[in-house]
Amino acid sequence: MVQINPSLSVPDDEIHFTAARSSGPGGQHVNKVSSRVTLLFNLDQTTSLSGEEKLRIRNRLSTRISRAGILRVVCQLHRSQHLNRKEALERFARLLLEALAQTAPRIRTVATRASGERRIREKRHRGKVKQVRSRMGLDDE
Numbered sequence: 001m002v003q004i005n006p007s008l009s010v011p012d013d014e015i016h017f018t019a020a021r022s023s024g025p026g027g028q029h030v031n032k033v034s035s036r037v038t039l040l041f042n043l044d045q046t047t048s049l050s051g052e053e054k055l056r057i058r059n060r061l062s063t064r065i066s067r068a069g070i071l072r073v074v075c076q077l078h079r080s081q082h083l084n085r086k087e088a089l090e091r092f093a094r095l096l097l098e099a100l101a102q103t104a105p106r107i108r109t110v111a112t113r114a115s116g117e118r119r120i121r122e123k124r125h126r127g128k129v130k131q132v133r134s135r136m137g138l139d140d141e
Contacts, residue, residue: 002089004096010048015092016040017085022076029079036076037084039092044069053100060099071095 002010022036043054043065058065065071073095075088 002093004093004100008048008053008096008100010041010046010096014041014046014048015089017088019081022079022084033079033081035079035081035084036074037081037088039073039075039085039088041071041073041092042069043071057096057099061095064095 001012002015004010016039018038018040019034020036020038021031021034043049043057046054049057057071058069061071064073071092073088073092075084075091077087078084
């Protein structure tokens with residue numbers, strides 16, 4: 001059971017792992033051991049998520065989800081398959097937690113009069129600096 005947040009957990013039977021040979025450090029060991037781990041989670045088939053949650057995850061993690069509805073998390077950070085598997089589960093939980101997080105609606109604000117005047121004053125100052133530079137450039141030629 002993978003705990004995503006206090007009210008949501010994903011059963012182990014809905015998560016599948018594949019292992020392959022990893023690139024990176026390890027010397028001769030890399031050529032013999034399949035330490036890279038790919039976590040596969042079928043978003044369409046899961047019973048642990050509601051339809052609204054599935055839709056939110058699909059929208060926010062669209063680059064990680066295949067057309068078949070499978071979410072992939074790859075980890076080859078460690079030399080050990082066990083550690084990569086653990087890391088992949090942590091990444092998976094973090095991804096789902098971030099995808100399911102409610103974003104606060106943006107509250108529009110109005111710029112103050114002082115900030116508007118400050119912005120115009122700074123623009124005029126920058127314009128004068130550039131004017132001085134261009135005049136100096138013409139005199140040198």
